[in-house]
Each structure stands twice: as structure tokens, then as C-alpha cells.
Amino acid sequence: MWFFYVAIVIIGFFSPKLIDKYNRKQKLRTLIKQRAADRKINFEWAKNSFQKLDESRAVEISAKPFEELRNSLKNGEIGPVETLRAFQRKAYESTEKTNCVCFFIQEALEIAENLEHLATDPNYQKPPLFGVPVSIKESIHVKNLDSTAGYAQKINNPSDANSVSVDQLIRLGAVPFVHTNIPIALLSYGCSNGVYGTTLNPLDNSRVPGGSSGGEAALVSLGGSVLGIGTDVGGSIRTPASFCGLAGFKSSSDRSPQLGKTASIPGRQLLLSVEGPIAKNIDVCVEYLRLKWNDPLLYKKDVYMPPVKFQENLYNSEKPLKIGYYTFDGYQTASPAYQRAVRETVAVLKELGHELVPFEVPQPDHMYSIFCAGATADGGLYLMDSLANDIIPPEADIGFPVAKLPHFIQRLLRKYWHHRRERQIIQELPHDTEEMRQMHEKIEDYRHEFVLAMRAKKLDALVCPAFGCPPPHHGMPNKILGANSYPALYNLIDFAAGTVPVTVQKQEDEVELRKMKTEDSWDRRVVTESKNCIGLPVSVQIATPPYREEMCLRLLKQVEAKIGLYSRTH
């Protein structure tokens, strides 16, 4: 009988909470339905807009690479409005194939019309990006549009102003024209959320396009945009760029506006997300960054940014550099094609006169564990709480199961959890204020140790795999966290880093894959997911210390010019 009373008390205690949760989720589902309806109307608006331009003219315009497009707009061969309509069509077709666009920015038409009007004045000086349509990641604020970061709970909260970078793009003459898809919470290298659904990799629809700037990469790869702006706190620019065969670059955090931006975890201290470009080649990224950093108003809009202009002396330098390289970071064995990409890049850089020496990443296990702790900030409380109150499709899952357990259980499991790397991560997740201070101290110490290791070899730069494996299938990213260690390191130490595709997966890589030794489930999945990827692009990563961004861009450019996939195929 007592059992019956206890059961009544427990049900009585929990049922209001469960009902409340159920009701909240129902409200979110309604919001998602409304959002889908709004999106349909928005897509119809885009269709009406691009149908006003003859299809063959649209094809002619959208086939132009960045520089040609810019010149045609500059010399008046094409106009901003028809260019916008041409890219609206291409973006529409791209999103039909991959679901990469969240919303078309309707103000884009006004901006383009205004540019067209201004250009009728013979004394008008066209700004450097006059009429160039640029795509923007959903989490970057665009006035009157939501930045939901994939959370249904953030639907119907339109931004009241453009972000610093969107404002700057408009000032430079560009036309921000679409918001592109992301994974929920931005903390995945997949690209799926309950609000906008899943974005597919344009090169293999069964695989992820990368994340979190996955919509950008899919769109740029399909030619729906010549320049996309993404954000990166753990590889979110470089990984999708790599998975879709594009160039991507993230600066150190000081060289990217931080004021007023959306962060996956607001209040995070040492791992700051940065905005950066994704494009078909590194030249486009360089040109964008040159304009961005040479704009004096940027440093007035974000007064915290050190006013460091584009350093042409570093970019154009012909001085040979001393460069460290590694094919294995000591944490996650990269799949064979990614190791080969490094070897081939090393050979090219040597040929160009640089000195290349092997480099060992200090304390690799510690490195990735403190990255996860730093990236989630408070032991995962904010993240897990936000996710628990939202709608998460299975392929949008974040983190591994044990990291989602309540802290008191994680504390019990910390010493004994069977999966070595998962155990190391939960050991580093801070569970109280003292551990949080210690986490920051560990990140500071690690940066010091890393810089000393570079200085001991007098290194200017580092070359390594862009990622640990080719794009996995949907739903797999959170089950192969280790493969993210290659980009994540450079967020942990706040270096500049970029990636360019230098090869494709070949039969020989598939053969090597079969010989790979595996220790745990992450390794096994890296091997399985890397199979049957023949022809998919494979990128290399180059990194330099903060304020040497232009040196990193110089090396990326040199590598791309010699073995870049884009330079070979276009």
C-alpha cells in the first residue's frame, strides 16, 4: 500500500512539470509550423523577384567568378538589381538541392535599387564591393530577420540592427541577400536544426556539408553566392569549407568584431567566435579581409578592435619561412587522404623555398579536453538547458551521452568512465566556480606551452590536416568528436587559420583506410565514415599566431596556386 502512496506523490510532483514541458514543446512546434509558412512566402517572394530577369542573362551573370563579377558591376556591364536577381535564382536552385537558405533578405532589393540609382550620377564613386551579393550565416544579425541559431524558442525575435560586419558590407557596396542554415546551437560540424531542417552536402547528399557555417558552404559550392560570411569557434568556417571543396579563413579573435554578436554560449571567455569568409578560392577571402581591415569605420563601430590594417608587407613578403608540420596531432588519427594532403603541401612549400620541420602538438589529450570545456564554458549547463527546452531532430544531437548527465553523476563517473577520451573531457568540464577558474588557467597555460614549443623551433607557421575525416553521414558528427581536434586547436590558442582544398580522396586512400588501427568507437567511426569517399575534396590547414593573419593567407595562396583544387578545375 505504501508503494501506491509513494507513486502518487512522485506522479503528483512530476506531472505538472511534464505537462508544462509538453505544452512548451507544443508551442514550439506551432512556432516552427508558422516559420515554415513564412519561409514559403519568403521563397515565393524571391521567385517572383528573380523571374523578372531573363533566365539566360541570370545564368550568364551568376556564372561569373568573384573578380569578374566585381569588374562587370564596376564598369556597368551589369547592374546591381539584375545581379541580385541572378543570384537569387541560383540560391533558390541551390536551396532546392541542399536546403541551404533559411531566408532571402528582402531589404536586399532596396539596397540594390539604391545602388543602381546612385550609379546614375556621373560623379558617384562606386564603393569596392559595388553590387556584389553576399550570403550571411543565420546567426549573424541582419535587421528585421531572426537569428535563431536553430532554436525554435528564438523564433519571432527579429534583430533590431545589422551586425557590425553586415553594416560594413553594405557600406562597402555589397548586397547581403540570404541568411543561411546552421546546426542548432552552432556547436556541431553537422548542419541540422528543428526550425529549418537539415542542409545536405552538395557533393554527396548523404553526408553533412560541415558546420556550423554549413548552409554557407553548400550555397557557395553550388555557385549560389561568391562570398559567404560564417563564424568559427571550433572550426565552423574551416570545416564546412573543407567538406564542400572551398577556401575558408578565420582570424584570431581580436581581428573580428565582437560587439553585439550572437555566440553559441554567451559569456564564454577565452574561446571567442570570429567571423570570416568562405569562397571558391583564397583570393576572394584575401580581398574581403583587405577591405574589411582597411576600413577605418570598422574600428569606430567596434572600439575594442585594435586598428590593424591589412598588412601588405606580410602578405607580399618573399621571405622564406620556417614552418612546422604534422599529419597526426596525437589525439585523432586523421584519415589517410587528409595526411596525404599535408605531405603534398609540405613538398610544395619546400619547393617554394620554405623550411619545413616536423612539429609535435603538446599534450594532445589535454588540448582537446580543455577545448571542449572552454567551448561549452560552464560544464555544458547553458547548452543542455537550452537544448532541453527546444526541438532537436536526431541528426542535430550535440555532445556524447555521458557529458549530458547531471554534474553530480558526471563527478561519480569522472574517474571510471570506460571511454578514455570521453572520460578526459568530462574530467575537464567545470562543475563549480573553482573548476571554472582552473579551466581558464589551463587554457592560458596551454597557450603559453604551445607558443614556447613553436619558439623552440623558431616557427612562423604550422601545416596540418584541415580535419580528421571526410564529411560523415548525417547524424554522425557528435559521435566522432575527436575528428574536430584539428581545427579546434587553433581556436583554443586563438591563432589565425585557414584551409584550402588540395586533393580529392583516391583509391589509394581507401586502401590505406583498411590498415588503420583503432582504439575506440570514435576511431572506428572515423574509419567507417571515411570509406567510399572517392572524389570528395580534401583540404589542408595552415595556421599562424595572432596578428600574422596575412602571413597565413600568403601561404594558403601559395599552396592554392600550386595544388589548389580550384586552380585546377576552373
Ligand SMILES: CCCCCCCCCCCCCCCC(=O)NCCO
Ligand atoms: C555538454 C558538454 C558537451 C561536451 C562536448 C561538446 C563539445 C563541442 C564541440 C563541438 C564541435 C565544434 C564544432 C564547431 C563549432 C563552431 O565553430 N561553431 C561556430 C560558432 O560561431
